[in-house]
Amino acid sequence: MPIYEYRCQQCQALSSRFVRSISAPVAPQCDACGSDRMQRRMSSFAMGKTTAGVHESTPANAGSREYYNDPRNIGRHVEDSFARHGVDMPPSVRESIDAARSGAAPQGLDL
Numbered sequence: 133m134p135i136y137e138y139r140c141q142q143c144q145a146l147s148s149r150f151v152r153s154i155s156a157p158v159a160p161q162c163d164a165c166g167s168d169r170m171q172r173r174m175s176s177f178a179m180g181k182t183t184a185g186v187h188e189s190t191p192a193n194a195g196s197r198e199y200y201n202d203p204r205n206i207g208r209h210v211e212d213s214f215a216r217h218g219v220d221m222p223p224s225v226r227e228s229i230d231a232a233r234s235g236a237a238p239q240g241l242d243l
C-alpha cells in the first residue's frame with residue numbers, strides 16, 4: 133500500500149496519506165490548516181524496505197527468467213528472509229548482494 137505525501141500549498145506543511153488503491157480518488161486536506169490545495173509527492177520513506185513493502189513490491193513476473201535476469205532482483209529473497217526474521221543482515225551478505233547486483237560474481241563461486 134503506497135503512502136503519498138502531500139505538501140500544503142497554503143502553509144507548506146506535509147501530510148501523509150495511506151492510499152488503498154492507485155486509482156482510488158484522494159481528496160486530502162492539510163493536517164495543519166485544512167486547506168485542500170495539496171500537491172502530491174511520492175514519499176521516498178514509504179518506498180523503504182519494510183517486510184510488507186518487499187512483498188507488495190514483488191513484481192508480477194517474479195520467478196520468471198526475466199525476473200532473475202534483472203540484477204535489481206538479485207538477493208531480494210535473501211533480504212526478504214532476513215527482514216522476515218527480524219535479523220540484521222551481516223555486512224558480508226550485504227556486500228555480496230551489492231556486488232552481484234553490480235555484475236560481479238560472488239566470491240568463491242566460479243560462475
Ligand SMILES: [Zn+2]
Binds near residue numbers: 142143163164166167
Ligand atoms: Zn496547510
